[in-house]
Amino acid sequence: MAALFTGKVLMANREQDEVETERELGRALDNKVLLLYFGSGQCPRCRRFSPLLKDFFLRLTDQFYVERASQLVLVYVSRDETEEQQSAFLRTMPKRWLAVPFGDAFKRELELRFAVSEVPAVVVLKPNGEVIVGNAVEEIRRVGPACFRNWQEAAELVDRNFLLAEDFEDWSRRSITDPIRRLKYKLDKKTEAKNEERKEEGEESA
Numbered sequence: 001m002a003a004l005f006t007g008k009v010l011m012a013n014r015e016q017d018e019v020e021t022e023r024e025l026g027r028a029l030d031n032k033v034l035l036l037y038f039g040s041g042q043c044p045r046c047r048r049f050s051p052l053l054k055d056f057f058l059r060l061t062d063q064f065y066v067e068r069a070s071q072l073v074l075v076y077v078s079r080d081e082t083e084e085q086q087s088a089f090l091r092t093m094p095k096r097w098l099a100v101p102f103g104d105a106f107k108r109e110l111e112l113r114f115a116v117s118e119v120p121a122v123v124v125l126k127p128n129g130e131v132i133v134g135n136a137v138e139e140i141r142r143v144g145p146a147c148f149r150n151w152q153e154a155a156e157l158v159d160r161n162f163l164l165a166e167d168f169e170d171w172s173r174r175s176i177t178d179p180i181r182r183l184k185y186k187l188d189k190k191t192e193a194k195n196e197e198r199k200e201e202g203e204e205s206a
Contacts, residue, residue, distance in 0.1 A: 003129060004125075004129045005029075008100075008104075008106050009101055009104070010075060010098045010099065010100060010101075011098065011099045011100075011101050012098060013076075013090050013093065013094070013095050013096070013097040013098065013099060028073055028098070029073055029127065030127065031071060031127055031157055031158050032071040032072060032073045032127060032157070033071060033072050033073075033124060033125070033126070033127075033132070033148070033151045033152060033155050033157070034073050034074075034075065034124075034125040034126075034127070035057075035072065035073070035074040035075070035122055035123070035124055035125075035136075036074075036075050036077055036110060036114065036122070036123040036125065037053060037074055037075070037076050037077065037120070037121075037122050038077045038078075038079065038110075038111065038116045038119050038120065038121040038122075038123070039076070039077075039078065039079065039119045039120045039121075040078060040079040040080050040081075040085075040089075040119055041078075041080055041085050041086070041088060041089030042080065042081065042085060043079070043119055043120070045119070045120055046119055046120045049120045049137060049141070050089075050092075050093070050120070052140060052141060053120075053122065053140060054092075054093055054094060056140050056144060056145055057072070057074055057094050057096070057097070058094055059144075059145045060072050060145050060148055061094070061096055062094075069096075070148060070152075071152065071155075071157050072148065073096075073098065074094075074096070074097050074098065075097075075098045075099065075100065076090065076093070076097055076098070076099040076100070077099075077100050077107050077110050077111070078099065078100070078102065078107070079119055080102065082102075083102040083103070086099070086102045087102075114131070114134070115134070116135075120137050121135045121137060122135060122136040122137050122140060123135065123136075124136050124151050126154065126155040126156075127155060127157070132151050132154045132155060133151070
């Protein structure tokens with residue numbers, strides 16, 4: 001995914017630090033689903049959607065909701081009219097968000113590359129830069145954090161052990177190693193049952 005940002009600069013939210021594409025950004029984007037959020041703090045539709053996206057992101061990455069952060073990164077591509085407007089908007093959003101610097105021509109490149117004509121728009125990408133969903137705004141509105149599972153499967157991430165905290169009891173098979181672990185569990189149960197039978201037989205014969 002870092003290839004998409006080669007030679008470009010991203011900003012860490014609420015900080016003036018630039019994220020180095022070659023090293024830090026490479027680590028930040030490696031093996032993760034990337035969301036490109038095209039929006040504006042002044043757009044009425046964005047003002048309605050942004051709180052939903054904020055909640056969506058927090059429920060997938062904040063330790064209050066999940067045992068560990070999911071493999072998800074978001075880059076804000078703004079249509080704000082001033083740098084102050086962009087900064088003010090980002091201050092209300094999660095600290096983990098990244099952003100294309102205000103005034104960077106790369107924003108226009110991204111709009112053209114992913115055919116973004118209106119905001120809000122959320123482009124969902126695989127780690128290799130391939131598009132999973134051209135605009136996931138309605139999917140996020142309708143399904144919420146659960147839609148991340150579909151993106152995670154489509155992205156073929158190395159680690160598939162993502163789990164929503166509230167879904168722990170009702171977790172369906174997601175991990176590629178899960179069938180092996182389930183089989184081992186069944187074998188362990190059978191062995192345990194046989195040992196119990198032998199123990200009981202031994203007690204009866206005694």
